[in-house]
Amino acid sequence: SQTIHQWPATLVQPVGSPLSLECTVEGTSNPNLYWYRQAAGRGLQLLFYSVGIGQISSEVPQNLSASRPQDRQFILSSKKLLLSDSGFYLCAWGKGLAAVNEQFFGPGTRLTVL
Amino acid sequence: AQSVTQPDIHITVSEGASLELRCNYSYGATPYLFWYVQSPGQGLQLLLKYFSGDTLVQGIKGFEAEFKRSQSSFNLRKPSVHWSDAAEYFCAVGRDSNYQLIWGAGTKLIIKP
Numbered sequence: 001s002q003t004i005h006q007w008p009a010t011l012v013q014p015v016g017s018p019l020s021l022e023c024t025v026e027g028t029s030n031p032n033l034y035w036y037r038q039a040a041g042r043g044l045q046l047l048f049y050s051v052g053i054g055q056i057s058s059e060v061p062q063n064l065s066a067s068r069p070q071d072r073q074f075i076l077s078s079k080k081l082l083l084s085d086s087g088f089y090l091c092a093w094g095k096g097l098a099a100v101n102e103q104f105f106g107p108g109t110r111l112t113v114l
Numbered sequence: 115a116q117s118v119t120q121p122d123i124h125i126t127v128s129e130g131a132s133l134e135l136r137c138n139y140s141y142g143a144t145p146y147l148f149w150y151v152q153s154p155g156q157g158l159q160l161l162l163k164y165f166s167g168d169t170l171v172q173g174i175k176g177f178e179a180e181f182k183r184s185q186s187s188f189n190l191r192k193p194s195v196h197w198s199d200a201a202e203y204f205c206a207v208g209r210d211s212n213y214q215l216i217w218g219a220g221t222k223l224i225i226k227p
Contacts, residue, residue, distance in 0.1 A: 105157030
């Protein structure tokens with residue numbers, strides 16, 4: 001069966017510090033991978049998605065970046081965190097077109113920027 | 115542009131009572147519609163989805179949703195809620211030939227004992 005892992009589970013970082021969140025998927029190959037952010041009291045905001053190694057699409061301009069160095073690994077990074085980067089970050093995977101296929105979500109990372 | 119509206123930010127329901135969560139969408143073509151649930155501090159889980167065919171869709175945990183094209187709605191229902199249903203519920207619509215979903219802002223369900 002497929003599983004998706006995210007770490008760390010929680011993170012407290014000072015403003016201006018770098019960020020690296022990791023997501024890995026097991027039990028499937030060539031998944032589509034997604035990074036979402038969920039701010040307090042708000043819905044899901046798609047940040048990045050990837051349909052293959054090295055292929056990254058960005059949905060929202062910001063100081064975050066994403067990389068996919070391996071088929072089942074998706075990394076969210078920042079060189080300098082802002083207060084507004086605080087939130088709950090969710091990684092998800094899916095197969096084929098999102099319009100017709102379920103997305104499977106990881107447990108999330110709670111990021112607090114102070 | 116496609117959009118999804120969940121007009122209720124919070125809903126409070128007594129345990130054992132019926133539930134209906136509203137979802138309205140704006141989409142030019144036949145939509146692909148989803149309901150996901152998020153327990154506190156957790157990821158999201160798919161409850162049900164509609165692509166075509168029967169407009170009443172059955173999902174997991176006793177939930178169902180009805181697609182009404184004339185009202186551009188896809189409301190989620192459950193005849194009798196349990197305390198474990200307390201969570202946030204998200205409606206989403208799929209975009210044709212696309213890898214993304216358009217998400218509603220979510221409805222937080224609170225269960226009164």
